[in-house]
Amino acid sequence: MLLRLAGGRVYDPAHGVNGEIRDLYVRDGRIVAAPGPDERVDQSYDLTGRVVMAGAIDMHTHIGGGKLNIARAMLPEDHRSDPRARSPLTRGSCGHAAPGTFATGYRYAEMGYTACFEPAILPVNARQAHLEMGDTPMVDKGGYVMLGSDDFLLRLMASGAEQRLINDYVAWTLHATRCIGIKVVNPGGISAFKFNQRRFELDEKHGFYGVTPRDILRVLSRAVHELGVPHPLHVHSSNLGLPGNADTTLGTIQAAEGLPIHLTHIQFHSYGTEGARKFSSAAARIAEAINATPNASCDVGQILFGQTVTASGDSMTQHRNSGLASPKKFVVMDIECDAGCGVLPFKYRDTNFVNALQWAIGLEVFLLVTDPWRVFLTTDHPNGAPFTTYPHLIRLLMDRTFRNERLGLVNADARALSTLASIDREYSLYEIAILTRAAPARILGITDLGHLGTGATADITVYRDEPDRERMFSTPEYVFKDGELIVRNGAVVKVTWGRYHTVEPAYDRGIERRLKEHFDRYQTIRAASLQISRDEMAAFGHGAEVRTHPCRRGTP
Amino acid sequence: MSGSPIPAPDSAAVTCPFCGLVCDDLVVTGTPDAPEVRASGCPTAANGYGQRARSDGPRIAGRPATLAEAAAEAARLLRGARRPLFGGLATDVEGARAAGRLADRTGGVLDHMNGAAAVRNLLVLQDGGWITTTLSEIRNRCDLLILAGGDVTPRFPRFFERTIGARETLFGDRPGCDVVFLGHGPSKGTTLRGAVEVIGCDVPALGDAFGVMRALLAGRPVDADAAAGMPIAVWRKLVERMRTATYGVIAWAAPDFDFPHAELTIQALCELVKDLNRATRFSGLPLGGSDGDVTADAVALWQTGFGLRAAFGGGAPEQDLHLNATERLLATGEADVLVWIASINATRLPPATTTPTIVLGHAAMTVAREPAVFIPVGTPGVDHAGHLFRTDRVVALPLFPVRSSTLPSVAQALSAIEAALGGGG
Numbered sequence: 001m002l003l004r005l006a007g008g009r010v011y012d013p014a015h016g017v018n019g020e021i022r023d024l025y026v027r028d029g030r031i032v033a034a035p036g037p038d039e040r041v042d043q044s045y046d047l048t049g050r051v052v053m054a055g056a057i058d059m060h061t062h063i064g065g066g067k068l069n070i071a072r073a074m075l076p077e078d079h080r081s082d083p084r085a086r087s088p089l090t091r092g093s094c095g096h097a098a099p100g101t102f103a104t105g106y107r108y109a110e111m112g113y114t115a116c117f118e119p120a121i122l123p124v125n126a127r128q129a130h131l132e133m134g135d136t137p138m139v140d141k142g143g144y145v146m147l148g149s150d151d152f153l154l155r156l157m158a159s160g161a162e163q164r165l166i167n168d169y170v171a172w173t174l175h176a177t178r179c180i181g182i183k184v185v186n187p188g189g190i191s192a193f194k195f196n197q198r199r200f201e202l203d204e205k206h207g208f209y210g211v212t213p214r215d216i217l218r219v220l221s222r223a224v225h226e227l228g229v230p231h232p233l234h235v236h237s238s239n240l241g242l243p244g245n246a247d248t249t250l251g252t253i254q255a256a257e258g259l260p261i262h263l264t265h266i267q268f269h270s271y272g273t274e275g276a277r278k279f280s281s282a283a284a285r286i287a288e289a290i291n292a293t294p295n296a297s298c299d300v301g302q303i304l305f306g307q308t309v310t311a312s313g314d315s316m317t318q319h320r321n322s323g324l325a326s327p328k329k330f331v332v333m334d335i336e337c338d339a340g341c342g343v344l345p346f347k348y349r350d351t352n353f354v355n356a357l358q359w360a361i362g363l364e365v366f367l368l369v370t371d372p373w374r375v376f377l378t379t380d381h382p383n384g385a386p387f388t389t390y391p392h393l394i395r396l397l398m399d400r401t402f403r404n405e406r407l408g409l410v411n412a413d414a415r416a417l418s419t420l421a422s423i424d425r426e427y428s429l430y431e432i433a434i435l436t437r438a439a440p441a442r443i444l445g446i447t448d449l450g451h452l453g454t455g456a457t458a459d460i461t462v463y464r465d466e467p468d469r470e471r472m473f474s475t476p477e478y479v480f481k482d483g484e485l486i487v488r489n490g491a492v493v494k495v496t497w498g499r500y501h502t503v504e505p506a507y508d509r510g511i512e513r514r515l516k517e518h519f520d521r522y523q524t525i526r527a528a529s530l531q532i533s534r535d536e537m538a539a540f541g542h543g544a545e546v547r548t549h550p551c552r553r554g555t556p
Numbered sequence: 557m558s559g560s561p562i563p564a565p566d567s568a569a570v571t572c573p574f575c576g577l578v579c580d581d582l583v584v585t586g587t588p589d590a591p592e593v594r595a596s597g598c599p600t601a602a603n604g605y606g607q608r609a610r611s612d613g614p615r616i617a618g619r620p621a622t623l624a625e626a627a628a629e630a631a632r633l634l635r636g637a638r639r640p641l642f643g644g645l646a647t648d649v650e651g652a653r654a655a656g657r658l659a660d661r662t663g664g665v666l667d668h669m670n671g672a673a674a675v676r677n678l679l680v681l682q683d684g685g686w687i688t689t690t691l692s693e694i695r696n697r698c699d700l701l702i703l704a705g706g707d708v709t710p711r712f713p714r715f716f717e718r719t720i721g722a723r724e725t726l727f728g729d730r731p732g733c734d735v736v737f738l739g740h741g742p743s744k745g746t747t748l749r750g751a752v753e754v755i756g757c758d759v760p761a762l763g764d765a766f767g768v769m770r771a772l773l774a775g776r777p778v779d780a781d782a783a784a785g786m787p788i789a790v791w792r793k794l795v796e797r798m799r800t801a802t803y804g805v806i807a808w809a810a811p812d813f814d815f816p817h818a819e820l821t822i823q824a825l826c827e828l829v830k831d832l833n834r835a836t837r838f839s840g841l842p843l844g845g846s847d848g849d850v851t852a853d854a855v856a857l858w859q860t861g862f863g864l865r866a867a868f869g870g871g872a873p874e875q876d877l878h879l880n881a882t883e884r885l886l887a888t889g890e891a892d893v894l895v896w897i898a899s900i901n902a903t904r905l906p907p908a909t910t911t912p913t914i915v916l917g918h919a920a921m922t923v924a925r926e927p928a929v930f931i932p933v934g935t936p937g938v939d940h941a942g943h944l945f946r947t948d949r950v951v952a953l954p955l956f957p958v959r960s961s962t963l964p965s966v967a968q969a970l971s972a973i974e975a976a977l978g979g980g981g
Contacts, residue, residue, distance in 0.1 A: 064858070066949065066950050068858070069854055069857045069858055069949075070681075070949075072857045072858065072861050072862075072863075073678065073681050073682070073853075073857055073863055074681055074682060074685060075682075076682055076862065076875055078861075079860075079861040079862055079873075079875070080874070083870075083871075083872030083873070083874070084872055085870070085871030085872040086660055086661075086868070086871055086872070091657070091660050091859070092660050092860065092868055092871055092872045092873050093859065093860055093861060093872070093873065094860065094861040094862070094872055094873055095861035098861065099861055100857075100858060100859050100860045100861035100862075100873075101858050101859055102859060102860075103861065122950075124950060124951050125950050125951070125952075127943065127951075127952040127953075127954070128854070128945070128950070128952045131649060131858075131943070131952065132858045135653070135858060135859055151696075151726050155726070193837075194693070194697065194803070194837065195837075196836060196837045208727065319687075319833065322830075325685075328684070329682075329683060329684050329685040330685045331681070331685040331686060331687070331688070332687045332688075332833075333687070333688050333689065333690070333950075334688075334689045334690065334693045334837075334839060335689075335690050335693070335948075335950055336690045336691070336692040336693065336948075336950065336951065337692045337693060337696055337726060338692075343685075344685075521724060522692070522695070522696060522724075522725065522726050523692045523695070524691040524692045524695055524718055524719075525580050525692075525951060525953065526569060526580050526581060528569070529571065529580045529953050529954065533954075536954065539650075
């Protein structure tokens with residue numbers, strides 16, 4: 001079966017293709033070279049006047065795992081107001097901020113997304129996260145496993161263990177939990193909170209273990225690098241949400257000591273203390289640092305106004321903010337000497353000074369970071385806003401007039417403190433294709449996604465070229481997954497299950513003896529029970545392929 | 557499909573499905589007909605593994621049938637049903653997934669046999685939330701453990717052993733953990749290291765005591781002499797211990813709070829824990845997970861957005877924790893077919909009802925009244941592989957068969973029924 005997508009305007013930044021009119025050919029789920037004159041094209045789509053990109057990739061979205069299920073359980077009101085009825089093709093589901101897995105998969109695909117990465121998987125909760133992602137149709141998926149507040153690592157560090165052992169543990173964790181990257185959340189802070197520490201500065205010693213967040217960032221970024229895991233250490237910095245935390249963020253970038261580091265939802269970490277309310281934008285300083293540090297990348301975690309829910313592994317921060325919950329309810333958990341979580345519903349209001357400034361800060365970061373390969377389009381779904389707001393966010397980035405109109409509607413004091421109005425930059429379609437396709441695939445080390453070159457997986461999204469970019473990105477005309485049409489005019493026409501993406505760096509299995517002893521002595525499950533087999537994964541994902549991407553060992 | 561066994565990474569240890577602790581360190585030997593727990597056992601596990609199959613195969617109205625015939629008859633009943641109830645739901649993740657799929661397709665309702673108890677906690681989660689912890693945190697950190705509602709070991713026999721029993725912790729040796737029972741004291745034979753106190757209070761009135769403790773903690777005046785049948789001084793002393801504990805935990809088993817509006821008692825407990833966390837660390841621990849109740853809720857939650865007591869009749873799922881209760885749906889006749897799923901414990905019989913009933917039951921089950929269809933099913937962790945969530949809603953454990961079995965899993969039986977429903981919606 002040879003498919004031709006004819007005459008579309010193609011944006012494929014991985015190959016420097018910027019809006020050229022091209023034909024694409026697809027066979028057996030992959031993009032192939034133009035056929036010879038004798039080969040028969042079985043089906044052809046006339047894409048004249050259409051915009052063609054690879055399927056979009058969300059590299060940071062909380063779509064599955066314990067804290068999301070807690071959020072779902074807490075928010076019946078969220079689901080009641082946003083039902084999704086079953087159809088002969090699709091399952092009934094619901095939810096706006098914390099949707100069910102079926103609604104999640106359908107809606108992502110209906111927006112032209114074909115891969116999603118869950119960024120906060122606790123090792124002991126990895127099986128649940130993969131079960132949930134397995135029940136998320138349409139899209140590929142993968143996860144980043146959280147380390148940095150787990151007692152095994154902190155004990156290793158406190159005992160002065162060699163980096164080699166830490167690398168083995170990090171690699172074992174990736175294998176056991178079938179993840180593609182390593183995340184650290186408020187390094188050491190989730191553990192410190194269990195000891196009743198309420199704040200944890202970058203160079204502050206953990207009350208029990210004596211290690212600092214900077215130490216944790218150093219050993220983990222080094223482990224990720226030396227193991228050759230493609231995705232840099234994915235860092236949720238210390239002091240999330242606190243005025244003045246930009247200094248912590250700048251220190252965090254330094255803590256990687258030149259090794260690759262990804263700073264996630266950086267909007268929440270770009271705050272200064274200027275002005276009458278001691279809360280200001282530090283987006284310019286942060287963007288300047290990102291621009292000047294080639295080993296650093298970030299995703300924004302843009303906030304957008306409306307009701308959502310915040311779900312995070314950062315129990316310390318979530319507990320500190322619990323009084324801000326709207327409606328007034330929250331869950332905080334300490335989890336298995338492994339990590340923790342906190343869930344609180346939140347309503348961002350454009351009339352609120354802090355919320356309006358947060359909105360402006362996120363946009364400032366987007367517009368002031370000059371390299372589109374190192375800034376990613378996220379709302380930290382659902383923490384800044386549900387992922388369904390992406391088309392609106394894209395319009396804010398691409399349409400300065402629209403952006404300034406919106407700026408005119410927000411809290412006046414916040415507006416006065418923001419430089420947003422003075423920023424002329426408008427993102428191009430080419431840049432949007434970098435942020436949402438080419439760059440995420442590259443930073444994850446997935447070579448056959450995010451582009452439209454020969455050999456790529458044929459995940460392709462086709463849009464009508466509408467001047468209203470929000471409209472355009474809300475309802476693509478066609479979405480192909482593995483070369484099959486799955487969405488037409490923004491509605492699911494075929495249900496698929498995607499695949500899992502993982503890495504399996506090599507390690508010395510001697511670490512397993514230590515882990516077995518640790519689990520037998522201190523934990524309430526055996527180490528073996530934490531490990532997820534490939535067969536289990538495939539069954540979770542309705543027969544999904546588990547694809548392992550290569551690691552290239554860095555120099556120690 | 558759960559029927560294809562996944563090789564256990566460490567086949568010496570067995571994971572037990574018979575209570576919400578889902579212990580993964582058992583040693584089970586014996587013959588396939590009579591597995592025996594040789595190590596790390598408890599009375600619940602011994603009973604569970606000792607359930608002997610009575611049923612030879614599926615039955616339609618008491619007559620022997622093949623699985624295909626039974627599935628076809630079940631499909632016929634479901635096709636004619638307007639509001640089938642998928643109740644019981646004592647099954648693994650795979651069975652719960654299959655039940656969700658079938659309920660979606662047939663416009664059914666999902667509820668669990670422990671639904672009434674689970675709802676007491678869910679109402680609190682939906683209204684105010686809570687601060688909770690998990691077993692390994694208690695195992696290593698807890699220095700004061702309070703059991704609201706009294707001893708939980710009748711339901712969770714190894715609870716103390718697996719939490720506060722160990723002397724060695726991650727943070728040094730623990731001489732003992734103080735335990736306070738609110739309600740009945742420890743069962744005979746329970747050994748506890750550390751100080752034990754039994755406050756024989758009136759459990760259904762515990763909400764008053766939690767309210768008093770919140771007031772005392774906040775320094776507000778309390779104009780009462782007693783609460784929950786105990787002098788205020790008792791509660792004053794207890795809240796002071798809670799306030800000064802390093803890492804206190806208060807556990808409760810919602811089934812033990814079997815009185816009207818128990819959710820208000822649980823909420824008062826949870827709000828007290830929140831108050832304590834303003835200055836110290838203190839956590840709640842809701843105990844559940846038996847008969848797969850946490851599993852069924854978790855799966856329904858992630859698939860639909862709603863958990864138990866979600867109904868699919870309107871196309872999109874809708875949850876109503878009161879209207880969609882099994883007892884009510886059967887009593888009012890709103891449910892016109894009952895699918896009763898009980899694959900873990902043979903004594904959890906379908907409720908007495910005249911509603912046509914399809915039972916996917918443990919092979920040792922003896923029903924009082926022959927249902928329209930009976931399909932004997934295997935038990936996850938005994939007859940086939942599967943997954944169960946532990947009490948803390950965090951850890952999903954893999955289960956492996958301890959014997960070879962020809963019994964279908966719940967997921968397989970439900971898939972057979974779904975296949976018999978035919979194509980289309």
